[in-house]
Amino acid sequence: MKRLPVGILGSGKGSNCRVILERIRSGDLAADARVIISDVLDAPILDIAREFSVANAYLPPGRFRTRLEPEIEEALVKMLRQAGVHLVVLAGFMRVLHAPMLNAFPRRIINIHPALLPKFPGLEAWKQALAAGEIATGCTVHFVDEKIDHGQIIAQREVPILPHDTPESLHARIQGAEHQLYPAAIAEFCEKYAGPGL
Numbered sequence: 001m002k003r004l005p006v007g008i009l010g011s012g013k014g015s016n017c018r019v020i021l022e023r024i025r026s027g028d029l030a031a032d033a034r035v036i037i038s039d040v041l042d043a044p045i046l047d048i049a050r051e052f053s054v055a056n057a058y059l060p061p062g063r064f065r066t067r068l069e070p071e072i073e074e075a076l077v078k079m080l081r082q083a084g085v086h087l088v089v090l091a092g093f094m095r096v097l098h099a100p101m102l103n104a105f106p107r108r109i110i111n112i113h114p115a116l117l118p119k120f121p122g123l124e125a126w127k128q129a130l131a132a133g134e135i136a137t138g139c140t141v142h143f144v145d146e147k148i149d150h151g152q153i154i155a156q157r158e159v160p161i162l163p164h165d166t167p168e169s170l171h172a173r174i175q176g177a178e179h180q181l182y183p184a185a186i187a188e189f190c191e192k193y194a195g196p197g198l
């Protein structure tokens with residue numbers, strides 16, 4: 001079987017990464033996790049990589065807060081290319097990518113966002129939805145472009161907002177939906193890769 005080589009980037013707890021690795025391990029997802037990279041040295045996502053025996057690396061991000069220094073982004077491209085990565089999966093990666101990555105992996109970088117884009121881009125999108133008095137929100141898988149939480153939408157799942165929801169209860173429900181949606185969206189790339197499409 002031809003497996004889609006993926007690289008996963010994350011800055012935090014890595015629950016989406018864990019689900020993806022579990023689905024690969026159980027044979028549900030025809031992907032091969034080549035490398036997991038974090039800009040946060042002690043991020044739990046790196047522990048998850050080690051737990052699943054996936055190559056992993058800490059990428060020191062440099063002096064900016066929300067993006068990588070250009071030379072560092074070039075180094076990231078090199079690491080992913082050396083690992084043979086075809087699809088870059090952002091799983092809670094808290095930096096905006098720019099030309100080096102976007103040019104190296106055109107329509108090959110995807111992200112998951114905890115809202116129904118184009119509504120509520122940016123941080124803590126579940127709190128934004130709650131504050132706006134919405135009755136439903138959800139999660140979105142999209143291609144990454146140069147704007148935050150913006151590129152072409154690949155898949156979405158709606159999640160209800162219940163009357164007594166707190167930010168925490170709503171966030172947990174959205175993450176449950178993410179854990180179904182993200183592997184399913186990646187599976188579609190795997191199918192294209194196995195065929196002539198990718």
Ligand code: GRF
Pocket residue numbers: 010012013014015016017091092093112113114175178
């Ligand atoms: C997810 O909720 C995703 O929507 C956002 O970052 C979060 C990452 O969570 N982009 P985790 O690290 O996968 O648990």
